[in-house]
Amino acid sequence: MNTATIKTKINAAQPTSLEQVEKESVYSTRQLNLWYGNNHALKNIDLEIGENEVTAIIGPSGCGKSTYLKTLNRMVELVPSVKTSGEIHYRGRNIFDSSYGVEELRTRVGMVFQKPNPFPKSIYDNIAYGPRIHGIKNKKILDEIVEKSLRGAAIWDEVKDRLNENAYGISGGQQQRICIARTLAIEPDVILMDEPTSALDPISTLKIEELVQELKEQYSIIIVTHNMQQAARISDKTAFFLNGEVIEYDRTDTIFSNPADKRTEDYISGRFG
Amino acid sequence: MRYIEQEKVVRRMNGRMVVNRVFQGLFMFATALALLALVILLYRIVSQGAGHLSLDFLTNFASRFPDQAGIKAALVGSIWLMAVVAPTSILLGVGSAIYLEEYAKKGRITTFIQMNISNLAGVPSVVFGLLGLTIFVRALALGNSILAAGFTMSLLILPVIIVAAQEAIRSVPGELRDASYGMGATKWQTIVRIILPAAIPGILTGSILALSRAIGETAPLIVVGIPVIIQFLPEGVMDTFTALPMQIYDWSSRPQAEFQTVAAAGIIVLMVVLLFMNSVAVFIRNKFDKSY
Numbered sequence: 001m002n003t004a005t006i007k008t009k010i011n012a013a014q015p016t017s018l019e020q021v022e023k024e025s026v027y028s029t030r031q032l033n034l035w036y037g038n039n040h041a042l043k044n045i046d047l048e049i050g051e052n053e054v055t056a057i058i059g060p061s062g063c064g065k066s067t068y069l070k071t072l073n074r075m076v077e078l079v080p081s082v083k084t085s086g087e088i089h090y091r092g093r094n095i096f097d098s099s100y101g102v103e104e105l106r107t108r109v110g111m112v113f114q115k116p117n118p119f120p121k122s123i124y125d126n127i128a129y130g131p132r133i134h135g136i137k138n139k140k141i142l143d144e145i146v147e148k149s150l151r152g153a154a155i156w157d158e159v160k161d162r163l164n165e166n167a168y169g170i171s172g173g174q175q176q177r178i179c180i181a182r183t184l185a186i187e188p189d190v191i192l193m194d195e196p197t198s199a200l201d202p203i204s205t206l207k208i209e210e211l212v213q214e215l216k217e218q219y220s221i222i223i224v225t226h227n228m229q230q231a232a233r234i235s236d237k238t239a240f241f242l243n244g245e246v247i248e249y250d251r252t253d254t255i256f257s258n259p260a261d262k263r264t265e266d267y268i269s270g271r272f273g
Numbered sequence: 274m275r276y277i278e279q280e281k282v283v284r285r286m287n288g289r290m291v292v293n294r295v296f297q298g299l300f301m302f303a304t305a306l307a308l309l310a311l312v313i314l315l316y317r318i319v320s321q322g323a324g325h326l327s328l329d330f331l332t333n334f335a336s337r338f339p340d341q342a343g344i345k346a347a348l349v350g351s352i353w354l355m356a357v358v359a360p361t362s363i364l365l366g367v368g369s370a371i372y373l374e375e376y377a378k379k380g381r382i383t384t385f386i387q388m389n390i391s392n393l394a395g396v397p398s399v400v401f402g403l404l405g406l407t408i409f410v411r412a413l414a415l416g417n418s419i420l421a422a423g424f425t426m427s428l429l430i431l432p433v434i435i436v437a438a439q440e441a442i443r444s445v446p447g448e449l450r451d452a453s454y455g456m457g458a459t460k461w462q463t464i465v466r467i468i469l470p471a472a473i474p475g476i477l478t479g480s481i482l483a484l485s486r487a488i489g490e491t492a493p494l495i496v497v498g499i500p501v502i503i504q505f506l507p508e509g510v511m512d513t514f515t516a517l518p519m520q521i522y523d524w525s526s527r528p529q530a531e532f533q534t535v536a537a538a539g540i541i542v543l544m545v546v547l548l549f550m551n552s553v554a555v556f557i558r559n560k561f562d563k564s565y
Contacts, residue, residue: 111455117446120470129466
């Protein structure tokens with residue numbers, strides 16, 4: 001397909017009303033391109049991501065949605081041979097600026113991964129890891145952070161009596177909430193979630209979804225998901241990615257009830273992907 | 274239409290089972306042969322040397338009278354040698370492994386270095402002895418001291434430690450690194466707090482096995498010019514010394530038959546030291562082993 005026509009379509013598909021949204025945007029992406037070697041994985045992405053909202057990114061496998069998410073905290077650069085162009089402004093500052101350290105960015109932008117990945121340490125040490133690497137040594141403060149984060153991730157009551165047990169001994173769903181608590185412990189502004197429920201059972205998934213709803217009061221959440229029902233249930237806005245491009249970005253109810261682009265409609269109605 | 278006919282399968286089954294048995298037997302025989310060699314060796318040494326083992330044997334210096342010959346200088350010398358080899362080789366080896374796995378960009382140069390490390394592991398120990406003689410004994414004028422011999426031995430086992438440590442580091446799941454980096458940890462914090470603790474069982478096991486190779490090596494010591502008969506204990510790393518395999522080598526090459534018994538007793542001591550080091554390695558692996 002001709003890229004020029006796609007581009008005009010995207011621009012047409014992006015409602016200008018988004019720019020006058022009630023809430024301030026935390027991330028604004030401008031003309032982002034990304035290559036893995038010669039593979040052009042993200043093409044001219046323009047996205048504004050709102051504060052205290054849940055933004056879902058959907059699309060078929062290999063469409064670049066995870067890549068985009070990992071670009072937001074520059075984790076994508078851990079892959080060798082990644083090249084980027086364009087800008088991503090986080091709270092008004094270009095994250096690709098050489099003066100912007102990735103460590104600093106990642107203390108503001110936490111990440112929850114696809115597979116629960118607790119450290120092979122006690123539950124307490126897992127949660128205290130972030131505060132400790134940022135220099136907090138006081139035991140009392142650490143205790144408070146651990147409790148607050150575990151409560152924030154709705155798992156305090158389940159693990160409060162076994163904080164010194166290895167985090168590998170609890171169930172996968174609990175592990176994922178430990179990972180969310182661990183992210184909360186660095187007191188982030190934004191939480192990136194990369195298919196956080198794809199390795200979990202339905203009940204654990206439900207718990208995480210409820211948690212996301214609670215967390216958006218305090219955090220801006222960007223969630224990549226394979227599960228369209230999940231996007232419809234929990235997000236305020238949805239971006240549909242296809243072959244490295246943003247096909248459509250709008251309020252979630254609009255995307256799911258009245259998509260502007262035929263391809264979005266085909267995807268959400270299950271005709272491909 | 275079916276491609277697999279049950280009748281033919283049944284008919285061919287006997288032949289398949291015979292081949293199956295034959296190979297099972299062949300592999301068992303190979304294992305048994307190795308085990309047999311080990312048992313004969315152990316039996317010969319123990320039956321020959323056990324009689325000579327006593328506390329005196331451990332506390333006497335070498336002597337030209339077989340019944341007074343002891344292993345004190347060699348045992349203490351080997352411990353001194355390990356005291357130099359262990360820190361030197363583990364620090365350098367683990368450092369190189371961390372660099373190669375975590376810092377170095379994968380490319381032609383890294384591949385080249387990697388290939389050469391693997392090749393170094395196969396270089397005969399006598400060659401390392403010559404290297405030690407040239408660099409440490411002569412160029413750096415360390416003489417035939419513990420330090421010179423220790424550095425030579427460290428070079429010898431360095432490739433083994435690097436490869437073992439690299440494997441241990443590589444087996445730490447990438448998700449743990451991601452989690453750490455994702456919270457704003459620096460590379461150093463991630464290495465110290467996440468990667469090394471998870472890799473330590475593998476690193477230590479590999480290192481101890483490499484050290485047990487060093488404690489049994491004779492050739493580099495001969496080339497470096499370590500004396501055999503010493504009637505004093507070293508007091509520092511610049512003193513000269515002798516080591517267990519040197520002492521055993523000397524005894525076993527003496528004409529008097531009695532010294533064969535002494536040599537066998539020395540081998541028992543060396544084997545006990547080796548077994549002890551290997552069991553420490555196993556203990557460490559089991560104690561720290563965490564499944565991911």
